[in-house]
Structures are given as structure tokens and as C-alpha cells.
Amino acid sequence: MHPTRMLRRMALAGLVGLGLAGAPVPTLSAAWADSVLRVAPGADLSSLDPTGPSGTQTYIHGMMVYDTLFAQDEDLGIHPQMVGEETVSDDKLHYRMTLREGLRFHDNSSVTTRDVLASLKRWMGLDVVGRTMAVDVAEMAAVDDRTFTITLRRPFPVEQALANSGSGLPVILREKEASGGPFTKDTAVIGSGPFRFLRDAWVPGAKFAYQRFEGYVPRSEPANGMAGGKVVKVDRVEFTVMPDATTKASALQSGEIDLIDQVPFDQADFMSGMPGITVAAPSKIFNTFFMRPNSLHPPFNDARARQALALAVNQPDYMAVAFVRPEWGQPCLSFFVCGSPNGVTNGSEPYQHQNLERARELLRESGYRGEKVVLLNSHETLFVGMATDLAAENLKQIGLNVEVRESDWGTYMARRNNKAEPDAGGWNLFLTATSGSGAYSPLSNTIADTTCxxxxxxxxxxxEEAARLRDAYVHEADPAKQRQLLEQLSARLWQVMPTVVLGQRAQLYAWRNDVSGLLRSPSLITLLWNVEKH
Incomplete structure (x- = not known):
């Protein structure tokens, strides 16, 4: 057993042995005790806007409250969701879509094409997939309240884009919110999805909750991933923020909560043998784990410094520290998810083995002279915290003057979007994971997007060269030529190194055995319709 894993497991066992298994954990509302699903989230809800770059919990929030025109099943297949009928011209340039009947917002107003078009325009300005699609859209127009058209300049995978779940979500907002600029604390959260957000129950850093939307009309097909009928089988879902892993484990044992979302890997390892509790990774596709350098500021505005980071890494070390079991974390040298149809490794050959001396040489060649490097960290998401601890020591071995900035997850998320100099609130490096459902395709892979x-x-x-290859891949209809472009793109990415791939991980959950119906999600987004308590 890896020494770090052994120490952490012993610590968790000792705390539970001290009687914490029965420690009281606050719940949101005892009045809903018979019909509430109680969840400990992987992180706090730091933003209510799922349309642009954000954290996983915001995307979970987005899929509960809002709906999408198309959706991915558990195998990444694409199906209509809000769309009832669709026709596509033979030249793939003209799409005509009609919304299915019965779509209503939480304020009981009907979903119209005005809402759809405003929402898509907003998404196209915020998300990598949306921006890519926007380049090819010549016109979007309403035919009537339920039917709209999309006219393209050249063929583009429209349904795949509108089902995207690996980055900013193409959810349908009311026209008012979609046209209202950036979300603020006062922006109304009124979707047409299966749950209503209970703003009065939201206490940032502590709790948030959702209630079943009685006016939601599910599709008739069985639920499958994000597709099919979204049938809600509980009255309410309550999230209680518990940053401490032991507190979560104790709460699950005692019945204070029903489900741990994004369960920490050491916690999962310890809990696997507990009676009455299931620990599993329902998703079929793994999620990419990576180190992200800031290309705006020295030293990582130089590709040689970014290459040095990759040469410093020994992926099995990161897998052992962060993910505990081999079946939960796997080394991977693909930007597009090992095990996926696009899991090519072209260009990775120089990085298949750690090479500290060459990494030091590249740093010197880049002009680095010992300047401070700000590495963001948050142990609130435990696998990120433990892997970042390792990275701090690892990168010191090649001569980087690393300064770790620890924070809660919300602060971490906010700071990583700051473009300022590292000493003025910005950063140089952070570690996190991204959804395999987005990373498997160049269209939706945000960490491989080098659009200037x-x-x-x-x-x-x-x-610009990697961006050109990505664009060519997206618009190439011939599978053989598309494969060649994918391999060329992979080779270019290993040269310019926009992201350092550390491996890939499963998404783990732990739940009490009186809970059933948890769906296989194609992404990091936990799906809480179809779930029931017995």
C-alpha cells in the first residue's frame, strides 16, 4: 500500500473509532424527512450560472434547474431533449427544430423560441463549444413560438454541440435572464428543468436545496444518462456542505445524509466494506486530471517551461496519492481520454518517462531564474489537495520556487479565472479534473483549446496552429481524414503543452442502500432525477 494512502486511511479509521460515526450533522429541513434526498456535495455552490466556465457543482445545479435541446446518454450518444421534431437538409446547412409540447418555466410561463434563441446567443459568447459553433452560424430565426431554424455557413456537428456537458452548458434560460448580461446575486434562477432552486434555502458555504417541479413533463423514453425521461422521485433534494471527509463518512453511516457526491478517494477506499453502504463509479468514461499553467505570465508563457512541467511528472505517483486504487486512477498520455474513441497519444513519446535533468535544462533555456511561482490549492476537494501537495514538492525538484496558496474551493475557483499578475491576485499553476464527456472530442475539450x-x-x-487543426477536425466529414487531423493535433499539443496531463480518474459516489436509481452520467455532472429512497 502506498505510504500516503496508508497514513490517510489510518487517520480516517482512528477518527471514526473515536465515536464520530454518530456525530450530529445539521440538516436543512426536518419537515421534509420522508421525501428528501440529502446529499453532501463535492464542493460548495459558488456560482449560479452554468452557461460559461464554472465548477462541477454549478453544472450539477444547471442540469437540475434548466434543460437542454439535446442530451448525451451514458455512452455519449446524442438524443433530442427539449426538441420534439427536427429536420436537417441534405447539405447539413439548414436545421429546423420544433420544441416538444408541455415545456414550461418554473414561473408557469411557456418556453418559446425567443427564450431558446436568446439562450443560445448567450452561450455562444461564453463557452468554447458555443464560440466554435457561432463562427459557422449564418442565422438563427424563430418561425413561430415553438419552431426555429439554424442556418450554417458550413457543416458543423450541431446536435453534439447542443448536447455538450463537458464545459459551459447550452441550457435554455428565460429570455429575460439570457439577455440580462452576467449573472449577479439578484439574477432570477427560473428554469424549465425537473427541479426548482430554493433561493431562500441557499446559505453560501453551508447549504442549498431544490424542490421537484410539478409542472415538468418528462420525455417518454427511459432515463439514460442525461437523455430520456427525467422523472423526479423525491420531493426535495438538500445539499449540506461538508468540507471534511470524515464528517461526510460519519453522516452517511448514521443516516444523516443519503449520498456523497464526488466522494474523496481515500474515503471511498475506507468505506468500501461498510455494511449498508455502496461505493461505486457508475460512469463508463474516465475524467482527465491535469495541471494547468498560466500562459499569460512568466515563466509559463514560454512553451519550454511548460514542457519542463510535463517532464517533471511521474504519473503513477499522482495516481497513487490522489486516487488510491488502480481502478480509480489510471496513467494516461492522451489529451482526448484514454479508452475513448479519440484516445490518441501522438507526440507524447518524449514524456513517457520522468526526466528531471531535461526539465531543469528547459527551464533554464526558457529564461527562468528562480522567480516565485504561485500554485493554487484547496484541500476542500481532497484529491486536488493531495495531488497539489505532491506537485509542490515535485516541481521544487526541477528548481521552481513554488509558493502554495491554500483556500476554500469557492475562492480557488474565483482566483483561477483572474488574469492579473500572480502577485496581484492571479496565479501560475493549478490542478483539477475535467469531464471525459467533453475532453474526448476536440470540439468540446477546453484544456486543448488554444484559440487566441x-x-x-x-x-x-x-x-494558432493547434487552433487551426482543431477547426479542421471539427469540420471534416471524412472519418479517415478526421483521424489524421486528430493525430496531428495531438502531436502539436504535446509541443506547445497548453495543459500537462497527469492521468485520468473515475467519479466515485457513496450512498446508503435504501437509495436506488442513480444514473450513469457521461460526465462529472451528478444526475439526481430517477433517484428514490425506500
């Missing part, structure tokens, strides 16, 4: 202009994922990598 500073509107891409935090780190703001810029390389």
Missing part, C-alpha cells in the same frame, strides 16, 4: 484572444479556459493558452 483570451476567451478560452483559464490559463488562456494561445497557439
Amino acid at each position: 484572444g483570451g476567451r478560452n479556459f483559464a490559463g488562456w493558452a494561445c497557439d
